[in-house]
């Protein structure tokens with residue numbers, strides 16, 4: 001768990017991060033969003049002390065980060081930045097091995113870990129381990145960057161626009177990959193992003209910043225239905241609200257008894273995807289199946305629309 005308490009960074013008279021407090025529960029993902037220059041990266045860098053706070057403190061599992069030697073702190077916390085930050089003259093395997101090596105793992109252990117991570121990220125070790133970063137595509141470099149950050153099994157991962165440079169298709173795949181690995185390992189993640197879709201897709205909670213201040217820290221659905229300020233409403237995109245809300249809910253929540261003709265939707269599909277399919281096929285209802293493909297009922301346009309309405 002990360003507790004951020006009254007964290008402040010001043011450069012001269014300007015407070016770049018201004019008295020920010022929030023808490024990230026263990027095994028959850030927090031996204032930090034806001035306009036350019038809001039102080040997001042500075043906030044993130046104060047967590048691993050790449051930037052020293054002017055005031056306030058950060059606790060990791062109850063321990064004040066100021067009491068942890070900087071090296072030890074950074075070995076404990078994975079850090080991924082846009083542009084991947086890979087060492088250009090080291091192979092993929094050497095890049096991934098960086099922190100385990102610093103921690104003095106033995107060679108066999110390191111080799112096994114590198115192979116495991118390459119497999120996990122869909123990069124065939126036989127093909128990729130000996131390549132250099134410039135021989136990889138952007139998407140591959142990004143995956144190596146995340147693999148490197150996860151190498152020593154940090155309980156905490158800080159990510160600054162990690163998918164910013166990827167094309168939309170690869171970006172979505174990389175996000176899903178991150179989410180599945182995060183769920184499997186129980187990693188706590190703080191992610192800075194400009195991309196509201198990314199924040200809504202990945203985060204359990206979203207911190208909205210503007211001019212150094214934290215305006216709201218809440219679950220995605222709450223930001224949509226109860227924005228604290230006009231700025232938050234604007235940032236989450238008023239026109240997008242119903243669709244974002246629908247993308248946070250699953251077919252499971254709106255399934256009704258009965259049957260319908262057509263290829264079934266899955267209970268795990270989002271209501272957004274379900275609506276999209278209904279519109280595309282020009283249908284009012286479609287059948288719904290569970291994970292094993294067994295029919296469980298049907299879903300209708302009107303039920304979905306009722307889920308995308310403003311809450312009283």
Ligand SMILES: Nc1ncnc2c1ncn2[C@@H]1O[C@H](COP(=O)(O)OP(=O)(O)OP(=O)(O)O)[C@@H](O)[C@H]1O
Pocket residue numbers: 011016034035036037038039040041042043
């Ligand atoms: N070392 C520094 N000295 C002085 N000002 C700084 C320093 N680092 C950052 N700033 C200023 O602090 C402000 C916030 O920067 P920061 O990178 O945290 O914002 P951000 O929200 O991550 O922005 P972006 O989304 O554009 O990356 C900016 O106006 C920046 O110019």
